[in-house]
Amino acid sequence: MIDLLGFGGRGWGLQLLQGMGMTLLVAVSAYLWGLLLGGAAAALKLSGHRGGRVAADVYTTIVRGVPSLLVIYLLFFGGNSAATWVVSLLGFNGPVELSALPVGILAVGTVSGAYSAEVLRGGALAVPHGQVEAAKALGMNRWLTFRRVMLPQVLRYALPGLGNVWQLTLKDTSLVSVVALVELMRVAYLAQGATRQPFLFFTTAGVLYLGMAGLSGRLFARAELWAGRGVRRAAR
């Protein structure tokens, strides 16, 4: 049974590793896309612009109120039918199928962004307003204030929450397997179908997810220490 997980003739070891690589690729890209989207949404929510605030609120409320699986289905199947329609306008016929990888990243990232937005907004609100005023009094412009005063502190306040969002995003990538992107979960599914060993392969997938979550959790703990350097902690 163990040779099924190995790298030999019957082994699925290589495919599992490749699947894990794909999972990490989707997770990291989606997380970064989510940070970008979430940062923009957080900025809009905190801005004085009314329309922007409403748009950002609608985005986070809808995406956080609807299952991630549904968002993935909507972007994947809806995207296909929208692309087919656009292509038909250009005079081409036949169904169009979008590539699963970019759509998967877009879908998981859109979900991730809605959660990042709230975390980043909380982080920005935790920076005392007097500091922004002080920066202004020193003659810093908006960009410099953002880079030197806001960003380092928002990062420190938001990192624990951003770590949670990362774990959520990593687990959400498993849902992309339902649209046939060959990441870890999909490899496990294919392997169990071919070998009739579902327990073995899904347990293996679970252990690999545990490993990824554990290792990345460590990295985030490190990052928190780094972002909080020079800050006195409350006595425990």
Add this chain to the structure above:
Amino acid sequence: MNASLLSTLVAALPRFAAGASLTVQLVTLSLLVGLVLATVVAVMRLSHLPPLRWLARGYIHVFRSTPLLVQIFLIYYGLGQFDAVRQSVLWPLLREPYWCAIIAFTLNTGAYTAEIMRGGIEAVPHGQIEAAKACGMNGSLLFRRIVLPQAFRLALPAYGNEIILMLQGSALASTITLMDLTGVAKDIASRTYQPIEAFCLAGAIYLGMSFLITRGVQLAERRLSPARR
């Protein structure tokens, strides 16, 4: 939106209603059993006996760090691999996707809720426990009458989030052939070639449910806080 599309969606409404009712069923049952499980695990997690503590910690860690999809597939596909399971009295249950989904959801929400309950139990002011002891309460009576009711109240806001997350997680039931709200939407999307409309309608129903849950939890919070009654 043209007329034929509108009539297709109207014709599909009863199926959406059936899907929504299955979703509600799955979520309610899993949450109820999960809450009992979580309370037991939270008490174990705070126990003075190391083995109990380790067991609770391991369970919480494993179920919180792996995707729900792995858990649901492991129970639905994985357990059937063993002859011992196939011949056991539990097989009629474990053969059904419905019960597999309930088991997976229960175990999953149990792990998350256990941490929420632990937070609630730890947040009960220590003076309350001293006062109860001074009144002559001990062990289970103290826990049942003083700690648990207050822990529930303190954990309620976080538990409201967990209810909504469970509602969203329940969409995974559609991956093991169940016709819950997401399953129905997917089926109708592929039959009618109108994926955008079908998924948006399902999304709107989920949003409505989330909204009702949020309001319900807010109401419960207000009723349960003695200061505002």
